[in-house]
Amino acid sequence: MSLVGAKVLRKEDPRLLTGTGTFVDDLAPARTVFAEFVMSIEAHGRITSIDVREALKIDGVLGVYTAADFVDYPDLPQGLPGFERPVLARNTVRFAGEPVAIVVAEDRYAAADAVSAVYVEYEPLPVMTSIEAATAADATPLFGHHGSNVVTVVPMLEDLEREFERCDQRAGLHIVNQRCAAVPIEPVAVLADWKPDGLTVWATTQAPHHLRNNLATWLDVPQTTCRVIAPDVGGGFGSKIVWYPEMFVAPVLSKLLGRPVKFAQTRSEAMVQMAAGRDQVHDIDVGFDNSGKIKALRLVVSQNLGAYPDPTGLGLAVLTTWMAAGAYRIPKVEASYRTVTTNTTPVAAYRGAGRPEATFSVERIVDVVARRTGLDPAEVRRRNFIPKSAFPYETHNEAVVYDSGDFDAALAECLRIIDYDAVRAEQAERRADPKAKLLGIGLSCWLEIAGFGPNGSLEGFGHLASWESAQVRVMPDGSAIVFAGSSPHGQGHETVFAQIAGDELGISFDKIQVRMGDTATVLQGIGTMGSRGVATAGSAVKVASTRVLDRAKKIAAHLLEASEHDLEVVDDAFNVRGSPGKKVSWADVAWASFQPLSIPPELQAGSLEERLFQESPNFSYPSGAYACVVEVDRDTGDVKIIKMALVDDCGTVINPLLAEGQVHGGVAQGIAQALFESVQYEPTSGQPITSNLLDYLVPSAADIPEFEAGRINTPCPNNPLGAKGIGESGAVGAPPSVINAIVDALSEYGVDHIDMPAAPEKVWALMQGETT
Numbered sequence: 001m002s003l004v005g006a007k008v009l010r011k012e013d014p015r016l017l018t019g020t021g022t023f024v025d026d027l028a029p030a031r032t033v034f035a036e037f038v039m040s041i042e043a044h045g046r047i048t049s050i051d052v053r054e055a056l057k058i059d060g061v062l063g064v065y066t067a068a069d070f071v072d073y074p075d076l077p078q079g080l081p082g083f084e085r086p087v088l089a090r091n092t093v094r095f096a097g098e099p100v101a102i103v104v105a106e107d108r109y110a111a112a113d114a115v116s117a118v119y120v121e122y123e124p125l126p127v128m129t130s131i132e133a134a135t136a137a138d139a140t141p142l143f144g145h146h147g148s149n150v151v152t153v154v155p156m157l158e159d160l161e162r163e164f165e166r167c168d169q170r171a172g173l174h175i176v177n178q179r180c181a182a183v184p185i186e187p188v189a190v191l192a193d194w195k196p197d198g199l200t201v202w203a204t205t206q207a208p209h210h211l212r213n214n215l216a217t218w219l220d221v222p223q224t225t226c227r228v229i230a231p232d233v234g235g236g237f238g239s240k241i242v243w244y245p246e247m248f249v250a251p252v253l254s255k256l257l258g259r260p261v262k263f264a265q266t267r268s269e270a271m272v273q274m275a276a277g278r279d280q281v282h283d284i285d286v287g288f289d290n291s292g293k294i295k296a297l298r299l300v301v302s303q304n305l306g307a308y309p310d311p312t313g314l315g316l317a318v319l320t321t322w323m324a325a326g327a328y329r330i331p332k333v334e335a336s337y338r339t340v341t342t343n344t345t346p347v348a349a350y351r352g353a354g355r356p357e358a359t360f361s362v363e364r365i366v367d368v369v370a371r372r373t374g375l376d377p378a379e380v381r382r383r384n385f386i387p388k389s390a391f392p393y394e395t396h397n398e399a400v401v402y403d404s405g406d407f408d409a410a411l412a413e414c415l416r417i418i419d420y421d422a423v424r425a426e427q428a429e430r431r432a433d434p435k436a437k438l439l440g441i442g443l444s445c446w447l448e449i450a451g452f453g454p455n456g457s458l459e460g461f462g463h464l465a466s467w468e469s470a471q472v473r474v475m476p477d478g479s480a481i482v483f484a485g486s487s488p489h490g491q492g493h494e495t496v497f498a499q500i501a502g503d504e505l506g507i508s509f510d511k512i513q514v515r516m517g518d519t520a521t522v523l524q525g526i527g528t529m530g531s532r533g534v535a536t537a538g539s540a541v542k543v544a545s546t547r548v549l550d551r552a553k554k555i556a557a558h559l560l561e562a563s564e565h566d567l568e569v570v571d572d573a574f575n576v577r578g579s580p581g582k583k584v585s586w587a588d589v590a591w592a593s594f595q596p597l598s599i600p601p602e603l604q605a606g607s608l609e610e611r612l613f614q615e616s617p618n619f620s621y622p623s624g625a626y627a628c629v630v631e632v633d634r635d636t637g638d639v640k641i642i643k644m645a646l647v648d649d650c651g652t653v654i655n656p657l658l659a660e661g662q663v664h665g666g667v668a669q670g671i672a673q674a675l676f677e678s679v680q681y682e683p684t685s686g687q688p689i690t691s692n693l694l695d696y697l698v699p700s701a702a703d704i705p706e707f708e709a710g711r712i713n714t715p716c717p718n719n720p721l722g723a724k725g726i727g728e729s730g731a732v733g734a735p736p737s738v739i740n741a742i743v744d745a746l747s748e749y750g751v752d753h754i755d756m757p758a759a760p761e762k763v764w765a766l767m768q769g770e771t772t
């Protein structure tokens with residue numbers, strides 16, 4: 001039986017579920033000391049003095065360091081020229097929570113005491129937390145020399161007004177896609193140990209090689225003496241691709257003190273220091289005819305970047321504009337964006353990174369078209385879908401060529417699972433009864449861009465390149481090790497890469513080990529982001545395994561005195577087809593591969609090893625159809641999700657169990673954005689008011705409904721596995737399905753739109769005829 005496609009249990013679970021995993025904060029080399037940041041209490045201000053005298057008197061405190069101690073070091077890597085972020089605030093603070101000083105002490109308690117004994121004085125400056133405030137005519141620029149808070153602008157080529165005028169109807173929405181916090185289970189942690197023979201850094205990162213490359217440059221040391229290890233990492237959702245000051249400061253302090261230095265964020269620190277996601281404002285307009293055919297679409301995007309433009313943060317609006325038209329064939333599409341700095345925590349990639357924002361707007365406006373034309377939302381989607389026959393499909397942006405998909409089939413399967421007609425019938429019944437709870441059904445026929453990607457796609461985000469690496473090595477006993485350049489944080493790469501290698505090599509799953517996340521054992525890697533792990537690293541594993549197998553077959557053929565073309569691998573052995581019993585075990589072949597006298601002359605000893613840097617000609621474009629049924633309480637505005645149908649197309653599925661788990665996690669985050677989560681700042685002071693999990697509402701399992709999943713399979717033509725990403729799909733597809741369902745339920749109140757999160761008070765206010 002093929003391992004690819006099988007519901008194999010995760011290799012990593014025995015250690016993770018029994019608490020025997022190793023996370024950064026579990027590590028405690030001898031003589032480790034602890035670092036804590038003094039964070040700015042002002043969102044915008046000039047630092048006039050920092051008094052560390054009291055802090056230095058506290059028992060166990062080894063030092064307090066400020067920007068003045070880092071004058072010989074550059075700012076964080078890959079900052080946009082003119083907007084660079086210093087490792088510790090220099091003269092000016094630009095968001096509440098920005099590190100101003102760092103304390104090092106023998107234990108975390110002394111460090112925490114010392115933090116409260118550092119006195120920083122500020123001269124407050126005007127605070128702007130929103131795009132609107134930061135772009136007001138009298139707004140104070142965060143980076144004075146730039147003269148404005150607008151960082152980048154990509155204008156529209158044509159405003160499409162003429163196109164709209166030619167259409168039977170037009171409609172528009174103003175949409176706020178609110179800021180969300182990443183909230184991985186494990187906040188950011190770093191342990192740096194600078195020894196005379198080199199530096200080792202253990203970090204909660206999604207991209208250890210990216211960190212190693214940049215850290216070595218930053219410290220001006222050879223990469224050979226700079227090792228970065230990402231041990232078990234407890235989630236990241238994109239926020240662990242980002243540079244954080246502690247990654248750079250901790251190694252310097254370790255060198256200075258001659259001790260390992262550890263920094264581990266608390267949850268409240270993470271809520272103000274870890275990069276946040278989304279925070280876009282959209283104006284979307286469409287022109288359409290009375291039959292529901294959309295003729296033109298215009299999307300204007302504004303991105304709040306927070307205080308310091310992050311390389312991935314700058315890319316979010318790009319991805320949003322790329323994906324503006326979603327799954328639809330729209331003759332004219334125009335999109336523009338601008339990015340803006342504000343006095344808030346920096347914004348960066350967060351599960352979906354730019355695609356959920358695009359999907360939300362296009363899926364909302366399609367529902368508005370349905371409402372205006374009196375057509376069913378499913379029918380409007382069908383009338384506008386890109387047909388299966390149109391792939392590869394060139395979009396309005398030359399960088400974006402959709403690879404494959406079958407949107408009609410996905411929608412049909414979704415409607416079947418949710419029993420669409422029955423839900424509509426029940427809705428009609430309830431509408432006749434003023435005491436009944438409102439019922440709504442929402443669709444989302446989403447499409448996203450994943451599998452980053454073709455050369456050039458990650459370089460813009462400061463990465464070395466866009467390939468991914470794998471090395472496959474057969475041990476002398478016939479077991480195998482796979483080294484992969486991706487570095488997972490919950491996705492299950494150990495399992496899926498072993499499945500792929502096992503299938504190609506014909507070695508049993510249990511005999512394959514997968515190693516990742518250590519720059520000393522993996523030559524180069526890019527990392528886990530943009531739902532690329534399977535499409536890129538998985539493909540590298542497949543191709544490298546095939547090449548190793550080809551050489552193993554030559555050795556087996558030599559040993560069996562048979563033709564390599566007659567061999568097949570079954571149950572860890574090479575059999576000669578048609579000659580039962582004529583076989584040699586993988587173990588014997590592997591052993592022979594190290595004995596020059598036992599291998600064919602064209603091979604060298606140790607040749608059952610292959611390293612590969614797999615490039616992709618294009619991204620992958622996962623798609624799907626989700627349906628959500630909600631019940632809304634007329635008296636309280638409370639929204640309850642009754643059921644959800646989730647149909648995904650991620651091409652070849654490596655492990656259905658894990659793929660489904662990814663969808664569940666992503667959908668839970670999508671529901672969280674739709675109903676619960678929103679990072680809030682007090683607008684005049686810039687103080688974060690959702691900086692703990694009492695104020696920032698993360699849903700619990702009880703808030704997440706049962707899902708019923710279905711699957712469509714259109715293989716991706718751009719990688720040898722035919723796999724598309726699925727890691728972000730749920731977060732892309734879920735929010736519009738939930739909000740469309742709520743708006744559908746509220747339609748009898750004339751409600752056209754509700755911004756996320758659809759909190760009960762907001763829903764209730766709309767039912768009272770108020771605007772929110």
Ligand code: MCN
Pocket residue numbers: 184234235236237238350351352489490491492493496528529530531532533534535650651652653654655656658659662665723724725726727728
């Ligand atoms: N998979 C599969 N078949 C496919 C595609 C994927 O079986 N065709 C399964 C595999 O188990 C694979 C996983 O899904 O390990 C995710 O694969 P892929 O879509 O290639 O995505 P990546 O491995 O690159 O993971 C990154 C993606 C992103 S960008 C975010 S954000 C994210 C996510 O995955 N953050 C996560 N999933 C997460 N899951 C957890 N638990 N924690 C996070 O922080």
